[in-house]
Amino acid sequence: MQVKPKKSNGAKRAPDADSADRITLKELAGHLRLSRTTISLILNDVPEAARFPDETRRRVAETAKRLGYRPNFFARTLNKKPTCLFGVVAPDFGEGYEAALLSGFERRLLNTGYTSLVSTHLWNRENLQRDVEALRDRGVEGLLLINSTPSESPGIPAVTICTDRSPIWSIRVSIDNAYGIDKAINHLFSLGHREMAFIKGPKGGGDTEDRWNAVLTTCKKFGVRVDPDLTVQLEQLEPIGTRHADEGRMAGEVLLRSGKRFTALVVFNDISAIGAMAAMREAGRRVPEDVSVVGFDDIEFASIANPALTTVRQPLYEMGAKAAELLLRKRTDEIAARDIQFRPELIVRSSTCPPSSAGANRERRSKSKSPR
Amino acid sequence: MQVKPKKSNGAKRAPDADSADRITLKELAGHLRLSRTTISLILNDVPEAARFPDETRRRVAETAKRLGYRPNFFARTLNKKPTCLFGVVAPDFGEGYEAALLSGFERRLLNTGYTSLVSTHLWNRENLQRDVEALRDRGVEGLLLINSTPSESPGIPAVTICTDRSPIWSIRVSIDNAYGIDKAINHLFSLGHREMAFIKGPKGGGDTEDRWNAVLTTCKKFGVRVDPDLTVQLEQLEPIGTRHADEGRMAGEVLLRSGKRFTALVVFNDISAIGAMAAMREAGRRVPEDVSVVGFDDIEFASIANPALTTVRQPLYEMGAKAAELLLRKRTDEIAARDIQFRPELIVRSSTCPPSSAGANRERRSKSKSPR
DNA sequence: CTGCGTTAGTGAACTGGTTTACTAAAGTTC
């Protein structure tokens, strides 16, 4: 006897009772006294919609707007429609490197209708794998992988930044580490430095090997000795990925403890370089008079550090934007290049000067150019 | 017993023809010779699944795993299933403030199955509104709004950080600005400073008003004069949101140009404080001997700046984690509190010391005027 | 009056799952 209640009839269920939920296509169809098909065709503005008279098209568009109709994203996507999403994977968001990339990336995406899904894996391989899976599940159409290389192809277009090698399934956006390191060491060498210490990137870190190889090659070329006692590798501190500057500071302390003499210090990245400068300062060594320091990246802080850091500039913002560009284009075009390389630039500031054995370096500093 | 050859049986449909796409529930059902219903119930481990014998459950689980079955996220979500997504909205990712919050947020989400959708609106109201809409479309279950307040309720749980007022529809995570500013000014006052200059936050910025009111109140309390000529408001530079330190540097230059004497400088945030220190230095004023500087935030760079910055510590990482916590709990519990306030902490470092009456009068601009 | 083309639509299958309501078969009780 009970009437099997066709409960969820759009029209019957008090149309404004659940006005918190948005109006569905079926309800809109009820209002317009048209079929779902018609409305769908018109709102999507497909070629076939041409068959409907202007008046109908106008009516549909107007009513949809008036009632605030927005198609359900999930129902839509179920029919292989684009999600307009890109995924960004990074180990963490540290002192500015990732943030600068992300800024450029997001900026490029602005007004394209695309958004990004971001997830961080905190230097954990398993998390990384899971992150990529999760992002794929959620329908991202492309991936930006920052210092993160999953062991196998994610199966969707991917751009990698800060990786030692370019996996065949990705486009790599990189900087010419060899060029940058050459400029940096050349700069120190020209100033007269021969005794250099080195702080190498963290094990497994993206540019670590590439940049270190560049150091070895360049030093050989200039005849500068790479003393193992004056070479320290950055180590990640707990809580992981939140104390990069301290990593640099500790590396600097290790170098000082070696007791060996060095007049210049080449550091893997800016944040660690600034940490190392702090270590030098705390040990009573003046920068640059006693030790010249060169960093890499040119994060925002490099220019306002004291002394302002001489560094190799990576155009991070542009690189992030380029990554977005590539992913956007990848949807349609076939992109030939597998490796987009940016050329870094040496920015000379105040953390470098000639070695002080001559002792005549004071005035050089006061007339330093200190460019921004 | 009846073997019905349902055409679209997974086994017949050339199982590896579209192996690029993942296996569907229907195909899995074909393999197992069970219905979609059964498999769905078992894999979701709902209470009703208890009726199936262990052997069947095992078989289903094993086969699903072996074939790498993963339910389609969109189909799933279409049935009001959770998306396990939170949205994060911020104006941009600058020098560390947003990144630190995001780090804490992401860290808390790790291993919860939740990911975040991030989008930035570059200080544009319209973008902000659109971002929130887009995130909601994509099914986020909650929002973290950093320095971003949409004009109306987003209709889903939201946590706001860095906002002047707490909209009734959100939970606000904030720091006690009044307490922090009091500590900072008290510190300077105790050191003997009476002539203070101020760099106020940017117009429309999140904590700007709250913090500035705290300054006014506290100065009144200590009887310190707030001289309009020694008060500068930060202004956003192009490209928007990428040169925060320069904003501080320029504000510092404006203060110096006023020609008025001040022995201490209270700055809205660390990044600008560090920029302002650079301005002081370039104008030949020593920090802290000539000018003591206090910042706010305690971003990573504060501790390795030279001199290390005295600042009011905001536990950003914890605040981000708390925001995640709240959103996670909001799904189930009703949360009573509308405002979770963290207490900041004054970190005294080397950028503050007692005023030196001699030092303050040292002639300015003895050195270069810092070419641009 | 028939046949044909055009116009303005619509019904139903489909996307890939979840969930409610139902059932065949076997076991148990009296």
Added chain:
DNA sequence: GAACTTTAGTAAACCAGTTCACTAACGCAG
């Protein structure tokens, strides 16, 4: 051996759209 219970499972509706294939109604030529 009839009635009831339990076990193990399925059919079909549903989520909210898209899309393929079809048609009623009308105009017009022959």
